[in-house]
Amino acid sequence: MRLDLKLTGCRAVTMDPARPAAHTIGIWQGRIAGLDEQVEHLPAAETVDLGNAVVLPGFIDAHTHLAWNGRRTIDVTGLATVTQVVERLAGAPGEGWIEASGYDRRIMDRPLTAADLDPVTGERLLYIADISGHACVVNSVVLRQLPGITSDGWLTENEQLAARSLRLPYSLEEIVAELHRSARQVLSEGVTMCAEAGIGAGLIASSPLEAAAYQRAELPIRVQLMVSAYVLHDVAAEPADGISRAIDLGLHTGFGGDMLSLGAMKLWTDGGMIARTAALSEPYIGTTNSGQLAESDEFMRAAIVDGHHAGWQLAIHAIGDRAIDFTLDAVAEAQRRRPREDARHRIEHCGLVRPHQLERIATLGLIPVVQPTFLWSYGDDYSEIMGEKRAPWMYRGRSFLDHGITVAGSSDRPVADGSPLRAIEFMVRRRSRGGRAVGPDEAITVEEAIRAYTLGSAYACRKEHVLGSLTPGKLADLVVLGDDPRTSDAIADIPVLATIVGGTLMPQRSS
Template sequence: MLDLKLVKARIFTMADAPSTAHAMGVLHGRIIGFDDDVLDLPARRTLDCGGAVVVPGFGDSHNHMAWFGQSLAELDLSGCRTLEELYDAVSRFARGLPEGAWVVGSGYDDTVLGGHPHRSGLDRSAPGRAVWLKHRSGHMCAVNSEVLGRTGVLDGSAIVPEGGTVVEDSGGPTGLLEEQAQKLVTALVVPYPVTDLADAIGAASGVYASEGLTHVVEAGIGSGWIGRSPVELAAYVEARRRGLLKTRVQMMAVSDALHPLQSNAADGISFGLDLGITSGFGDDHLRLGAMKIFIDGSLIGRTAAVTEPFCDHDHGNGSFQLSPGELARRIIDAHCSGWNVAAHAIGDSAVDVALDAFEAAHRKLARPDARHRIEHAGMVRPDQLPRFAALGVTPVPQPHFLYEVGDTMVDAVGEERTPWLYRHKSFLDSGVRVPGSSDRPVAAGAPLLGMQSMVTRASSGGATLSPQERVDAETALRAYTVDTAWMAGEEDRRGTLEPGKFADLVFLSAHPADVPPHEIGQISVLATLLDGACVFGHGYIEKLQSTASSHPIPTLRGTEHATP
């Protein structure tokens, strides 16, 4: 007796064989077979799909789930086009807050506004309140005098962390804090309560389910300017316990959360988390992934480390978060202690540092099974491409950056270096995978939008960035299914629809290859199933259910709170 049977569907398995099917059977959350192997089997629930497209659940190899979830309750600044609009938005938002509450906003873009918010403008907008506005990149923020006073910046008592900058003009601090200097602000609010973080994770998970996501990688928890709490993992456990988690999650531990360990010399475990916990610990719903280490900043903020100066900014060649020597030491120690490593490296100089460190790590201890990665790999020179394959390092770029911030990235690096930006096909041609990811909330995270950007490489300004790096729709779909599963080390459980794998499914209004490239992002996600249970689109699934079925499709608690 099957738990669930799909019939009359257009099932694209993404496996080598069979690649398509019209019927599928599910038992205990796993796929058991297709077509003739399951058509005659009885089932508790049968869905007559009427030709609907069914594909494996989507994955996102790099997102910030708690950050995004929290941003849903913050002042959204992404629509502001001038500084005056931003100041007005802050003023209106502040008037609706209780006494003493902070004004927290996110998503502003200085390249659109014509500059960063100044503390004097923020002081006028929300007198007497603390104001904290987060840049869309996450690598800088703007605060008012109230916050600067609390951090000790105004009286000179603040100790600016290495790798951070407190920006000043002729009048002193402007309120702009770059990179590690943001810790001066986060120290005032972190750690957030686990319950609040669980709520934010649940809110994010609901949105993800509505977009067809069944697995995401949280790119940094526990410490650093990106961490929400030293006990952040507990928030994900709490969200799962309360039935808020509708997505499988793999979590990266920020390198700052790791520390020297004492073990037997024969073990070689010298750096990590207490008890020797390392990459892979957990279960099929919550699992620990790579160690996340920040090498440089961002292209949007012109703090990425590049070999030649930026064309439009006074930051010169960007900056490193720590000295290259210290960065390499942490990568090598983590590698030798059994960790996979995710190195945030956007500029080509930062990519050099990451590749050199991975090469040194493998020389010290050969680990052919390691799945090291370079997050973003935003600007990669031709001579660097073969090193990725030779070292077994996977790039994790964000294709939708091309649409949202592609034009300003071109301004930053100039015409000669534009072909190096957020490559795709050249990585594939070099023999490495390119998993799909978003870096949400830095950019919109819907996988179908990401696929569209992989195929079109169009910017919001109407330009086509390096058309030679475009891929076809089938390759884009594989990036968000097959390759995201492989990057997480879970290709034996998900990523394709095959017997024995999770029944993580997405129902779509069309296959990405069946619509014009510029319409891929408009394809509707009709329903999402995790372990064969509906986590989004319950009404749609009910319509498909055979009138002969007497039992409803199960719905995980809270699933209908997802935002389509």
Template sequence: MKLDFLIKNANILTMNPARPWAHSLGVWNGRIAGLDDDVTALPTHRTIDLGGLTVTPGFQDVHNHMAAFGQQLQEIDASGFTSAEELYDAVAASAAENPNREWITGSGYDQTRIGGHPERHKLDAASQGRKVMFIHRTSHMLVASTAVFETVGAMHPDYPVRAGGFLERDADGIPTGLVAEQAMAPFRDLRKPFSELDLVTALGLASEQYVAEGLTSVAEAGIGASPIVGSSPVELAAYQRGHESGAIRVRTQLMVAMENFHPLATAPSDGYSQGIDLGMHTGFGGERLSIGPVKIFTDGALMSRTASMTENFCGHNHAGVMQFGFEQLRDLAVAAHTGGWQLAVHAIGDHAVDVALDVIAAATASKRRPDPRHRIEHASVVREDQLTRFVELGVIPSPQGRFVHELGDGVAEVVGIERMPWTYRHKSFLDAGLVVPGGSDRPVVKGAPLPAMQAMVERLTSSGREFSRHEGVSAFEALRSYTVHSAFASREEHFKGSLKSTYVADLVVLDQDPLAVPTEAIGHINVLATIIGGAVEFDPQGIMAG
């Protein structure tokens, strides 16, 4: 056997407890052939001396919105705006630059940073009466212009608002422009379905960013028909086309949004009668593209005060929104579980977490399955008594470490000091013996893994305020989240997540060791090269040329 290449003189963090460190690594046919003495004497096509640089397993993001992020790269990015006037000016500039364009779209605005939600009539003035729609940074709210409201029919005082959502009106009953949760469906449907070509373009743009950040695997947190996530009822085709064409360069797992489940004609002995066509379920596909969990929604988000809490939000007389009733969620979870699906239940508020745990308990009780690995996505506000249930049910919490830094200041005001200790947990999950994968929820927050790892360790908000410091983890635990634990949560730990013989050669080369630098330096470490399946996907300095 002649190696494709041999890396030597490197600081290799294998994340394999049986062999934690190495200096050399051989790659053959897209897999790791071995480490150190196992490979150093083998013939090789090229030898790469990394001069002491650090190598880790490729980073894995188990919860991101790849299509939405790629689309965001092509529209107005409002995430950096600090005033509503900046947003209106951007709309006006787009209208002037594109006089024949029907739509002006954007995303990422944060009402706590710009002084409130953008207003419908001001969007009208800035756009000269065109269709304008901006998605909130949480993706659980949007604002739109009058032209959009009129197209939907929502300017009428008797317009029916979907259950599990709301449409804000002023004191005179006139829409302000703000729409949330399930009520967004007819608004977002005006721009759907996105074409396969448009989606492949967006996915390709996202992929370019991901490999530059050291990401080798990502999970898309909701495809298909859905008012909150998803871009097309046939969205999987765009991912397949993207991989076939080479536009998508990262391994991709797809969560299927719950709205795509429908009755199936199955035999009585099959034990299930709901799912997606052809009976496909979690695990279908290969190492490059596969179907992951079914994405089940319960509540909204903290920043929009639509997360479902057991007690009211601070300064408000409501405790959030449940998007669906318990019975509907339970029945869907049972059907999915019996049909072979892994569940990924979106639950942010502590009441929603109660519901998520209850529906998972009902699902697992309905049919004994070995190691289903059901997950609760976000698990943002988790009481002490709920931790025990996570352990009892074997549920994987899937939080987002970067939330503390980017959203922490606003969330602290929303939840209040009494609920702060059980908001955005991490160490408590680990101490309970749970697996905690790494995820971003991008584009809700920035998705680069290394800054997220820093946030996991230091637990500081963007203003420098400590946020439940007791939930901070070590740099090693943060790295493990984005490698070993992410692979486990994705049911793919048998071929990736650590660097050992026969595993895929998904590697990241870094200019510093994240386990050795000061905490405040982790997010500033440079990704020098990203290798996926032995192929160099990012290497601006040519260090992998040998």
């Protein structure tokens, strides 16, 4: 046997308990052929000495938005006054829609309104996305096209969706370009697979043809597509199949190959903490607002039960503890009505978990798909709005693991920073960007954090049999690092030297 690639001089952290470390990795036909003495004697088409660099399984980001992340819009990130935002938008090039992103209402001198924007936009339509992903600001030209909505320009959740749907769809060509931009970016951070969290319809959709864009793009990373629950529709199946609603052709979780596959069905039960729309059992501190559920109980319960019946793994967006209560009840009901082994439903974000909810998450076999960098970026703000009692319950780590719950790492990019190493550092240190301790009791070890971003996220994507560890037979996805996260005190700053997908060394983006 002749290997395609032999990596020598590795300090490999395999995440495989059967052989936790290795110094030589043999790769053949896109897979790991063997480690150390299993491959040392074999010839190879190419041998690369990594000079004692650290090698980990490629990071898997279990929840991200590649098209949205790659979209070129006017960037208003960090702008904190109405004057600054208006100046940035003045003279926007091109014609048609003006799209901006990075708006953060929390840092503004006062909230931006349509009246502020109208003088610089004229008759063009304007959409400014709030960083939460759950709100936007539009101008009066857009508001005029939304009869029945009374607003000064700030729209959240369903009203935002109405504004968003005026802009959709994007062309396949635009989406393909966005996907390639994002793929280059994530590769430079060591990510070899992304799960795209909700295509086809809903707030973050780009086109009803979105899956076609992924096929056309032929990206250099692996992608798993989560399909929006809004595309579930009635089907006239044989009654004995017991499936009343499905997507076209009865496609469901698991369809596809190693590079592109169908993942979970994505559902939204509430909003987010940035927009104060995450559904809580007690109000945000200093307010009477407890957030909101995204849809009627009836709609969401039906989507969960029908999606479960149709064979989907469900990825249920639930951030507030009230939304998590709802999710736990609905999943329990779906399982009661039609028990399914290893359904492996996921809770996307799982942001605020009361102590007694932990047991139920474990019992139902649910997987929290967490975004540690939310707390790195926004932990100071979130701690304030949750208050002393609840702040330690946010984006847990230790308590999940202690309850035997598998934790999956993810970023929700572009809502928060996408670097897995930064997320791992946060999971270990639990310090916000501003230096504040956020739920320090939820800290986990570096190895546990790496596991969340490799085997944990592979498990959440039902890919742990082929990804997530450097195990002979698995796909050869790896990341080469300049230092060992287990001994580094600046994990987020460790350079990513190379990223390998299916045994192919990916070009690094020069930054």
